[in-house]
Amino acid sequence: MQFNLLFCLFILSGTLLPAQVVFPGDLNNDGTANYLDLLPLGVAYGQTGPIRFEATLNWQPQEAELWGLNLPVSGVNLVSVDADGNGIIDSLDLDAIALNYDSLQTLSLPPPQPYLLTDTFLVEERPTLELRFNRTEATAGDTVEVTIFLHIPDPSVFPPTNPPTAIACQIAFDPTMINEASTRFLAAENSEDLMFIGAGTNNVDFGRSPLSGQLEFAAAGRGQGALAMSRPVGKFIIVIEDMILLEGSPGFDINDALLINLNEQVIDIQVETDSLLIVNTQAPAITATSLRAYPNPCTKSLQLCGGSDQEVKLFDHQGQLLRVFQQFGQDCQQIDMDVYPAGAYFFGVQTPENYQTLKVIKQEE
Structure with missing residues (x-):
């Protein structure tokens, strides 16, 4: 009878005590798996402690037994640094960081805290x-x-x-x-x-x-x-x-x-x-067919001149092709810029002499 009572109290006490809960890859328990989690690994490398049974590298809460060691300044228990749960802090714990990179969590115990190094x-x-x-x-x-x-x-x-x-x-x-x-x-x-x-x-x-x-x-x-x-x-x-x-x-x-x-x-x-x-190794030479635009900066439209008989291409500031003008010739054309947001744009043309670009600025009205 006494043995049964003690056994029941032992089981009950285990359910009342808060468990240590870790997320593999969040080695510093700041709520995110990222590049900063390598720092605790370098400090605690080679330390050993209890194995986390049924450990997995999946980003999910896993109960674990506290180790008897903490990181010296941040105070993070080394059970979090043992990302793969094999009881040894080594380079294998890197895999959990890469696998779960950028993942977020708020359910670890103790709760995640900013990784602050105050010393x-x-x-x-x-x-x-x-x-x-x-x-x-x-x-x-x-x-x-x-x-x-x-x-x-x-x-x-x-x-x-x-x-x-x-x-x-x-x-x-x-x-x-x-x-x-x-x-x-x-x-x-x-x-x-x-x-x-x-x-x-x-x-x-x-x-x-x-x-x-x-x-x-x-x-x-x-x-x-x-x-x-x-x-x-x-x-x-x-x-x-x-x-x-x-x-x-x-x-x-x-x-x-x-x-x-x-x-x-x-x-x-x-x-x-x-x-x-x-640098632009194909910087345009000044020739009779050089591209010219006015007004520049513009608001609604501009006049684009030059380009010989080649097609003229319009790019945005990220190099994305927006429009191609065919049979451009030597005359000026009115280009409607009102359909584009304010910013920098580039007209490009392949002439017989070289490849030319012209930067124009579209402003808000």
């Missing part, structure tokens, strides 16, 4: 995260290699027990100049000691994607201070949009760079980006 490791000389292009100029259809390089000015400021171990950032750019479907992430040279997540619009290694005009990147050592010295930490390949009619810079910029050490402390970091200029 700072002070250094006299700030490290620099750089974007390095393998060329200074590119034109439509060209392929450009971009290296993400971490420069550590003085490695001696980091004690062996507390070196930098993980880095994360967002990279913004003008999506009208880059063929986002062709963007690819690669591991940096000699980076076997690093894990990385690279997310573009169309891929995340094997997962989902961030917004257009944005890349997301993170790299982390395997529980070691792999970022204590200057080195490349990642690489991506971009292709210049082959329909591009614009010239100038694609506007690459590094945002929200975050460098942390093994104690999950933030190390202040600055950013730099090399220059990359998109």
Whole structure:
């Protein structure tokens, strides 16, 4: 009788205690699976704890037993970092991030909280995260290699027990100049000691994607201070949009760079980006058949002149073909622009001498 009573109390107590509930891929339990989830993996790599029975990588709530360890600053229990539930924090936990990238959740226990790192490791000389292009100029259809390089000015400021171990950032750019479907992430040279997540619009290694005009990147050592010295930490390949009619810079910029050490402390970091200029190698020569438009800017319509006997094409600012004018000839034509929203447009024509483009601006009335 006494045994039965104790057994019933044990079962009842189990139902009254709140269970730890995790979502595979949300390693920092902030409600989202994304590139920032690689940082806890780098800090806690190699730690072991209870196995999560009937574990799956599917994005669904899964009950788990608390580990006896938490991340040192954010306080996240390491059961969340063990994304695949096999009781070992290792590179296999990366799969859950890629599989569930951009997924959202509000049902974990404890509830998801913003991933806030409030402790700072002070250094006299700030490290620099750089974007390095393998060329200074590119034109439509060209392929450009971009290296993400971490420069550590003085490695001696980091004690062996507390070196930098993980880095994360967002990279913004003008999506009208880059063929986002062709963007690819690669591991940096000699980076076997690093894990990385690279997310573009169309891929995340094997997962989902961030917004257009944005890349997301993170790299982390395997529980070691792999970022204590200057080195490349990642690489991506971009292709210049082959329909591009614009010239100038694609506007690459590094945002929200975050460098942390093994104690999950933030190390202040600055950013730099090399220059990359998109040029038009078929710039029009000034000839008798050059395109001319007036008024420019316009509101409702304009007069377009030139173009010889070739067809003239009208493109929007993203390089999308809007209209083709046949049998244009040397005379001027009135072009109705009232049907298009305000913005920049381009007329293009292939003359016997070259390919010419003319930029016009449509303004609101």
